[in-house]
Each structure stands twice: as C-alpha cells, then as structure tokens.
Amino acid sequence: MLEKRKPLPIHEAVGKIMDIKIDQETEIVPLKDSLNRFLAEDIKAKHDVPHFNRSPYDGFAIRAEDTRLAETGNSIEFEVIEKLAAGTVAEKKVGPFQASRIMTGAQMPDGADTVIMLELVKTYEKNNKDYISIKRKQHSGENVSFKGEDAKQGELLVQKGTIINPGVVAVLATFGYHQVKTAKKPVIGLFATGTELLEVSEELVPGKIRNSNAHMIQAQAERAGAEAKYYGQLPDDIDICYSAIKQALTEVDILITTGGVSVGDYDIMPDIYKRLEADVLFNKVAMRPGSVTTVAKLDRKILYGLSGNPSACYVGFELFVRPVIRTKLFSDKPHLRREEAWLNVDFPKANPFTRLIRGNLSFEQGKLRAEPSGLDKSSVVMSLAGANALIVLPSGTRGYQKGDIVDVLLLEDYEGSKGAFKGV
Ligand SMILES: Nc1nc2c(c(=O)[nH]1)N[C@H]1C(S)=C(S)[C@@H](COP(=O)(O)OP(=O)(O)OC[C@H]3O[C@@H](n4cnc5c(N)ncnc54)[C@H](O)[C@@H]3O)O[C@H]1N2
Numbered sequence: 489m490l491e492k493r494k495p496l497p498i499h500e501a502v503g504k505i506m507d508i509k510i511d512q513e514t515e516i517v518p519l520k521d522s523l524n525r526f527l528a529e530d531i532k533a534k535h536d537v538p539h540f541n542r543s544p545y546d547g548f549a550i551r552a553e554d555t556r557l558a559e560t561g562n563s564i565e566f567e568v569i570e571k572l573a574a575g576t577v578a579e580k581k582v583g584p585f586q587a588s589r590i591m592t593g594a595q596m597p598d599g600a601d602t603v604i605m606l607e608l609v610k611t612y613e614k615n616n617k618d619y620i621s622i623k624r625k626q627h628s629g630e631n632v633s634f635k636g637e638d639a640k641q642g643e644l645l646v647q648k649g650t651i652i653n654p655g656v657v658a659v660l661a662t663f664g665y666h667q668v669k670t671a672k673k674p675v676i677g678l679f680a681t682g683t684e685l686l687e688v689s690e691e692l693v694p695g696k697i698r699n700s701n702a703h704m705i706q707a708q709a710e711r712a713g714a715e716a717k718y719y720g721q722l723p724d725d726i727d728i729c730y731s732a733i734k735q736a737l738t739e740v741d742i743l744i745t746t747g748g749v750s751v752g753d754y755d756i757m758p759d760i761y762k763r764l765e766a767d768v769l770f771n772k773v774a775m776r777p778g779s780v781t782t783v784a785k786l787d788r789k790i791l792y793g794l795s796g797n798p799s800a801c802y803v804g805f806e807l808f809v810r811p812v813i814r815t816k817l818f819s820d821k822p823h824l825r826r827e828e829a830w831l832n833v834d835f836p837k838a839n840p841f842t843r844l845i846r847g848n849l850s851f852e853q854g855k856l857r858a859e860p861s862g863l864d865k866s867s868v869v870m871s872l873a874g875a876n877a878l879i880v881l882p883s884g885t886r887g888y889q890k891g892d893i894v895d896v897l898l899l900e901d902y903e904g905s906k907g908a909f910k911g912v
C-alpha cells in the first residue's frame with residue numbers, strides 16, 4: 489500500500505533542519521582571494537583611522553585665532569614656513585601668523601588647528617620669503633580630518649558571518665589583514681538521478697531531456713557561498729544509486745540528490761533512505777512547488793532529496809539547503825531575506841498548500857512590486873531565469889488580488905533574515 493505522507497508546514501520543516509547541529513570550519517585566505525567569502529571573526533578597529541589629524545584639502549595649515557579679524561576688506565598676512573606633502577611629518581611648529589603649505593592627506597603640523605583651501609588665499613613672495621593673505625575667518629577644527637573620525641580603536645566594524653564585499657576588503661586592508669580568517673566553503677555532494685537524463689553536451693533523443701538540475705544546483709550552491717561536488721548522473725536503479733550515494737557520503741557531510749522522491753515506480757529515493765537506515769525528517773512539505781522535498785539525517789550528515797521537477801528543485805534548495813550553508817558560513821541570518829511587496833497580478837485560485845511563485849521584484853515609485861517571472865508550474869525551467877524572488881502566497885480558502893501586500897523572499901541578496909516564514 490502507498491505510504492501516506494504527512495505534509496509539514498514550511499516553518500516546521502525548516503525548523504527540523506535548523507535543529508541539527510551544524511559544524512562551522514574556518515580557513516585563512518589571502519586578502520586578494522577574500523572577495524565574496526564570509527568572515528569567520530568580528531573585525532574590530534586595531535587602531536584609530538585616521539591615526540593622525542590630517543588635511544582634507546590642498547591648502548595652508550594655520551591657527552584659526554590668527555584669522556579672527558580677516559574679512560573682505562581686511563586681509564591678514566601669514567608667512568609660509570614649510571611645505572608638507574602627504575606621507576611626511578612637519579619639522580616646524582606653526583606659530584602666530586605662520587602657515588605651512590599642506591597637501592591633502594598630510595599630517596597636520598603642531599600648532600595649526602585649521603586648513604584654508606588653496607583657492608581662498610593669495611600667494612606672493614616678499615624679500616625671498618613666501619607669504620599668503622587671507623580674507624576669510626576660519627574656525628578651529630575647520631577642514632581637519634580628525635584622528636579616529638573614521639574608526640575608533642576597538643570599535644566593532646564588520647560582524648562575523650558578513651560577506652566580504654569590496655568595502656569590507658578596504659576595511660581589512662586598512663587594518664593590515666593581508667590574511668583573512670574566513671568560513672571554510674562547505675562542500676556539498678550532488679547527484680542527479682533519472683534514466684531520462686542526457687548530459688548537457690548530448691543531442692536530444694525521443695523521451696529524454698538534458699539534465700538542468702545538476703548545473704542549476706551547482707550555481708545555487710555557489711551563490712549561497714558553498715561549492716558543489718558533482719558526482720554525476722545516475723539511472724533510476726536502486727543498487728547503482730545506493731552504492732554511489734553510500735560512497736559519496738564518506739566524502740561529504742551534505743548530499744543532495746535530485747529526482748526520484750515522489751511515488752512513481754522509479755522514485756527510488758525513499759527506499760534508499762530505508763536501506764541507508766537514515767532518519768527521514770520529513771518527506772512532504774505543505775508548499776508548492778517542492779512538496780515532495782525529502783530531508784533525512786544519517787549520523788551528522790544531511791541528505792536532501794530534492795524534487796526532479798526543476799522549479800521544485802530550485803525552491804527546495806533555497807528554503808532548506810541555503811540556511812544550512814549560511815549557518816556554516818557563520819551567518820546569524822541564514823534564511824532568504826523577507827520583505828513585503830505589492831502584487832501586480834491576481835491569483836484568484838485558492839490553494840491548499842502555500843505557493844512560492846518564482847517572481848520578479850522591481851521598484852515602482854519607491855515601493856516593491858512583485859509579479860511572476862513566468863509560468864508557475866513545478867516542472868518549468870524558464871521562469872527561473874528571471875526570478876529574483878519567491879512570492880509567498882500562504883494557503884487558504886481565497887486567492888490573492890492585484891494590490892495585495894505579500895511576503896517576498898529575496899534570492900539575490902546577501903543580508904538574509906533570521907526567520908523567513910511566519911505561520912506558513
Ligand atoms: N501520483 C503522484 N504523482 C506525483 C506527485 C504526487 O504527489 N503523486 N507529486 C508530484 C510532484 S509535486 C512533483 S514535484 C514530482 C516530483 O517528482 P520526483 O521528485 O520524483 O522527480 P522525478 O520523478 O525523478 O522527475 C520529475 C520531473 O523532473 C524531471 N527531471 C528530473 N531530473 C531532472 C534534471 N536533473 N533536470 C531536469 N529535469 C529533471 C523529470 O524528467 C520529470 O519530468 O512528482 C509529481 N508526481
């Protein structure tokens with residue numbers, strides 16, 4: 489008799505996975521290779537930035553009090569005593585009615601407390617000495633970049649688990665991190681199952697299709713911050729699949745298979761979990777697509793049986809694999825970022841399962857607008873190409889109308905959220 493599957497609400501299914509103790513490992517990488525890796529430690533300012541008061545302009549460093557009487561009809565004269573290039577340190581202290589010519593980025597000389605821009609002074613020579621005259625009052629501290637104004641020593645700047653973007657690279661370089669402690673990229677094993685599958689390079693033949701899932705999952709794994717170790721395609725043969733999976737499990741902690749998780753005669757994954765004596769956490773989720781997503785645990789290893797249907801496979805990965813990857817990458821917001829958007833189309837049909845529509849999000853007058861990115865069927869591929877979000881339509885007795893505010897899960901975002909599902 490056909491085994492009856494109990495559909496779990498999405499948040500419960502996600503919760504079961506997140507209850508698993510997930511290992512985190514670190515890896516030191518050179519700064520130049522750190523882009524898009526995830527920080528494995530908090531980055532705190534090792535010193536003040538800048539670490540000396542400096543000039544933000546090319547001009548003259550002077551004492552503000554000497555300009556007290558300067559105004560349009562009253563020029564004040566200063567003798568230029570030194571020239572300060574960026575990277576040098578003044579030898580002379582600026583005294584009353586003295587000025588040091590200073591370049592942008594150069595350390596302020598002692599005695600001076602303001603910089604007047606080059607464009608605002610008149611320069612001239614007298615008795616073989618350089619002078620400037622000023623017709624503008626300056627305030628103490630005006631045009632000075634103060635020590636520590638960018639960062640104070642000890643300040644927390646970037647949190648562990650943050651993705652290293654070009655700005656973070658700049659922060660790391662500023663504090664001398666030529667080696668960076670990052671999260672080790674999780675390696676996820678991957679098989680595509682299905683006797684109907686052709687390699688991408690093969691010509692079509694009747695009844696067969698090219699294997700898109702394997703390549704899609706590899707790309708999703710990379711987008712999430714992991715690496716996929718692709719073990720190839722397997723026919724729907726229980727012995728072949730069992731031994732290939734058993735062998736792969738000696739090499740990886742997370743193993744994804746696509747296909748063969750439903751109730752067809754050649755859907756062999758349920759039997760394989762039995763043979764492996766894996767603990768099946770769930771084999772039905774109250775969502776569409778991806779209702780057949782199956783997750784099992786074997787010792788500390790996680791086995792994902794994602795659907796063969798491409799859209800279901802895609803959604804299953806984003807909901808159930810991505811948070812594990814991001815947790816391994818030290819993120820405390822491992823789930824897809826959730827925002828609200830207004831629907832730009834009607835979905836009149838009620839649905840017994842929560843729908844996750846592959847959607848396109850865009851801004852209209854500053855507000856997020858969501859619409860489907862193509863045909864909303866579990867078996868389709870094309871709508872995935874334009875999807876930058878999943879539109880969440882909770883199950884219920886009524887449909888949704890254009891203008892309704894709905895939750896959307898962002899697919900191309902680095903921030904994430906602590907929990908992506910409220911009550912679904
Ligand atoms: N009687 C029922 N039939 C089905 C049910 C059900 O509850 N009762 N569930 C349906 C749902 S929902 C889904 S989703 C699919 C899940 O199918 P499987 O996970 O068992 O996957 P397969 O049967 O192996 O393949 C389904 C579909 O996807 C194509 N496929 C498979 N692998 C790939 C690949 N690597 N690249 C591209 N496309 C792939 C495959 O050719 C099939 O067309 O079951 C429903 N049936």
Ligand code: MOO
Pocket residue numbers: 775776777778779780781795797799800866867
């Ligand atoms: O798992 Mo199926 O995708 O719900 O169509």
Ligand SMILES: [Mg+2]
Pocket residue numbers: 747748749750751752754755796
């Ligand atoms: Mg099937």
